[in-house]
Amino acid sequence: MSSGFSQPTPKRSLLQQWRQRVSALPQPQAEESIVLRVLIQVLVTIGITSVAVAAAGVTQTSSFNLLAIPLSAVGAYWSWRRRRQKNIATKFCIAIGMLLALAFFFSRLLGSPGDTRIILAELLIHLQVLHSFDLPRRKDLGYSMIIGLILIGVAGTVSQTLAFGPLLLLFCLVALPVLALDYQSQLGLLRHGWHSFKAGVSLRQLWGLTFIVLALGLIIFALLPRLPGYQIRSFPISSTVEFDGEFNGNLIVNPGYVSQGEGTEGNGSSESGGDFSAGQTAASGPGELDDTYYYGFNQTMNQNLRGRLTPQVVMRVRSQAEGFWRVLAFDRYTGQGWEISRDDEAETLQRSSFAFQTYIPRLRSLARDREIIQTYTITATLPNLIPALYQPEELYFPTAEVAIDPEGSLRSPVSLEEGMTYTVVSEVPYRDRTLLGQAKTQYEDSYRQYYLQVPEPIRARVRQQTEALLARSPNPLNNPYEKALFLAQALKQNYSVQPELPFFEADEDLVEAFLFDYEGGYPDHFSTVLTVMLRSVGIPARLVAGFGPGEFNPFTGFYVVQNTDAYAMTEVYFPDYGWYAFDPIPGHPLIPPSIEDSQVFSALRRFWNWVAGWLPSPVAGWLNGVFATIGRLVARSLNLLSGLFRQGWVGLFLAIALLLSLGFVGWLSWRGWRSWRRQRWLQKLPLMESLYQQMVDWLTQQGYPKTVAQTPLEYVQSLGDRPDPQRAQIIQEISQAYVRWRYGQESQNEAYLSDRLKRLQKPQRPRQTQ
Incomplete structure (x- = not known):
């Protein structure tokens, strides 16, 4: 006998309930195309490889990142084998791995607060490796596509050479069929096997589309305006370089010109003992140039050295404007070279405790200026001197301290080593010839003391020669700016470079020998002579050494600077406006490269200059x-x-x-040009074809266009009795005649049809109502 009570349902545990809900989840629709999966894995591989290639020699990165390529391939194979399963345990492990990757990312970010692009790229690489173990659906594969695209984009921002170019082209070649196959997969048209690639993508169309994409990309790249100013203040910079010991801002270390043992003035220092040897030359007297390092980057500049530099790329510069990358300036002429008389007055500058920013004191002037941002990447060891456009205002450098000397040159506690990156923000003054010509000629005592010094034995003779050259001007020269321009040009025209110049004797003065004995000298001798000649007539001047702009690469956007681009120029002081450079070296522009009023399309101009170099x-x-x-x-x-x-x-x-x-x-001209082209095209057609096309054109103007998919008879049927029964009959006659001629190869009465077409096109008079 039943009691009437049902047995109570036993309570299930939370784990059982969770398992039941998981089992009730819908099965994901797996992506079955092997081709699509393989190509997406190739995209990811190219992205990872591009980051490693772009970062080589530019910024610090780990070679272990390349292990992500085989690991992600293993993960892709794993996810392919288990694409129809829920993989709950795998997803749980991936989630834990992503949290660990995020923790590692933040530890790297806080530990190395420099250039974060590679750190972000490494985070994406780690996430991609984890993500590759669970790629059942097309949407999951889409995430991998996006990661590959982001990695190639990051590599593009880091890359400074054309080594990145082939990888970018390869990425485009793979990405286009991936997009086509992905779209076919969305439509359900993609088949399972490898043969789906040939069936789904035409190689001829793929190559054509690739060419169009590349051509449009180059055109957009060339025409894209380069607007002045960065929109952010997070600049590329290397990780902090620790310096042990007390920073002596007075010391310059040029690896090619050092004394062994205790450092001597003008030659840097070294920790090893010994005497001067080849390439380690004294501050004066005859000697040989080091074939790697420029001799002018030192406390003293001995211009009685002979030899040549072996070309070597020393740095790459990304700048909003080209210019002279200024390194060092000298104020005291020694008879056969230069020295920095106030070298012991270098001021040490501390970096901000909150950022990598160091503010640089600079000479205030009335000249209009423009902010120019430059990023330097060192590719070969340089002295502990920091190249920068004149005048630097902010420095983002990887050391806690830097120094600036009285001549405005920046010094680092350490040598500039390969891979170091730093950024400079300069307020570069415009060169207004009118304003500089009106500058005052009364100079402060400090400028007269340091920048008018000329050795007494040569003063009178050099001044006489200077005034003789100035007297050759066809117009009176009544201000220092015009005198400096004319003298620089006169040296170019009247004196020549002497590659086989002999050594100067101990009592022989460089300027005298240049002007009166050899009628020329080494390239830097021209700048020395101009500086001393200007001083002899009361115009303050100094010698400045640095690098020329280098060779601009329009594809990378970097100026590639070699050691052979280093040379010296003359800087002239104009009260209230500051220092401006003049270049008397033959073959160089008289005015060194500097900013212009408008450089919005500078990339297009530089690209054209590069192309023009290859043309006759x-x-x-x-x-x-x-x-x-x-x-x-x-x-x-x-x-x-x-x-x-x-x-x-x-x-x-x-x-x-x-x-x-x-x-x-412009619109009328465009319409007229199109109409002219149409008429030219109609004249080249067979008469029957031309009649039919003229009829279609007229109907289109009346508001009855023909679609591409319509046949001539379908078009006539869609028109019906429009625009009116009489015209409809003419349209039908011409259309049927065209079909018989085109497809039946039957000859037609073309004269009669031409007359009918004129009737069709003849405007009708409106009927008068009674």
Whole structure:
């Protein structure tokens, strides 16, 4: 006999409930295409490889990152084998691994607060390795595609050479079929086997699409405006370099010109003992140049050395404008070279405790200036001197201290080693010839003391020669700026480079020998002579040494600077405006490269200069003339518009009206050009084809366009009795005649059809109502 009570359902544990809910989850729809999976894995591999290649020699990175390539491949194979399973344990382990990767990322970020791009890329690589063990669906594969794209993007920002270029091209070649296969997979058209690749992607179309993408990319790259100013203040910089001991800002260490034992003034120092040897030359007297290091980067500059530098890339510079990467300046002429007289007055500057930023004291001036940001990557060991555009205002350098001497040159506690990266923000003054020509000629005592020094035995003779050269000017030279320009040009024209110049005797003065004995000298001797000649006529000047801009690479955006780009120039002081350089060396521009008022399309200009270097001179000259004419027309138009905009509301309306008129004229010209091309095309067609196309054109103008998918008879049927029964009959006659001619190869009465087409196109008079 039943009691009427049912047995109570036993309570299930939480674990059992969780398992039941997991088992009830819908099974993910797995991606079955082996080709798509393999190509996506190739994308990821290219992304990981590109980061390693781009970072080589640029920033610190671990070679263990390349282990991610086989590990992610193993993970991809694992996920393929288990693509139809839920893999709950695998997902749990991946989640733990991602938390560990995030912790490692933050520890690296806090421990090395420099350039974070590689640290972020390494985080993505770690996440990709973990993520590769669970790729059942197409959406999961899409995440891997995005990671590969981000990695190639990060590599592009880090890369400084063309070694990254082939990887970028390979990425594009793989990415295009991946996108095509991914789209086919979304539509359910992608098959399982390897044969789906040939069925889904045409190699001919793939190559054509790749060419179009690359061509458009290069065009966009060349035409993309380079607007002045960075939008962020997080600049590339190496990790902190620790310096043991007390920083002596007075010491310069040039590896090619050091004394062994205790460092001597002007030659740096070394910890090993010994005497001077080849390449380790005394501060004066005859000697040989070191073939690697420029002799002018030192406390003293001995210009009685002979020899040549072996070309070697020493740094790569990314800058908003090209310029002279200034390193060091000298104020005291010694008769056969230069020295820094106030070297013991270098001031030590401390870096901010919150950032890598060091503020640089600079000479204030009335000149209009512009902020220029430069990032330097050292590729070969350099002295402990910091190249920068004049005048630096902020320095982002990997040491806690730097020094600045009275000549405005920056010094580091350590040598600049390969792989070091730092950034400089400079306030570069514009060179206004009119304002500088109006500068005062009354100089402060400190400038007269240090920058008018000329050895007494040569003063009178050098001044006489200087005044003789100035007297050759066809126009009177009444200010220091014009005198400096004319003297620099006169040295270029009247004296020559002497590659076989003999050593100077102990009592022989360089400037006297240059002007009166050899009528020339080494390239840097020209700058020494100009400096001393200006001083002899009361114009303050000093010698400055640094690197020329180097060779601009339009594809990487970097200036590639070699040791052979180092040379010396003359800097002239103008009260209230500061120092400006003049270059008297033959073959160099008289005015060194500097900022311009507008460099929005500087990449296009530099790219063209690179291309023009490969063209024959007549062709390049003709094209330069064409581009210059176009540029002048555009500049005049922009000046006219800007002038109208500055005239208030009336000018604003006039400018708008002018722009609308130009737009209307351009639209009419475009319509006329298209109509002319259409008429040329119709004239080349067979008469029957031309009649039919003219009819279609007329109907399109009337508002009855023909779609590409419609056949001629389907088009006639869609029109019906439109636009009116009489015209509909003519349309039907021409269409049927065209079909019989085109597909039946039957001849037609073309004269009759031409007459019918004229009737069709003849405008109808409106009927008069009674």
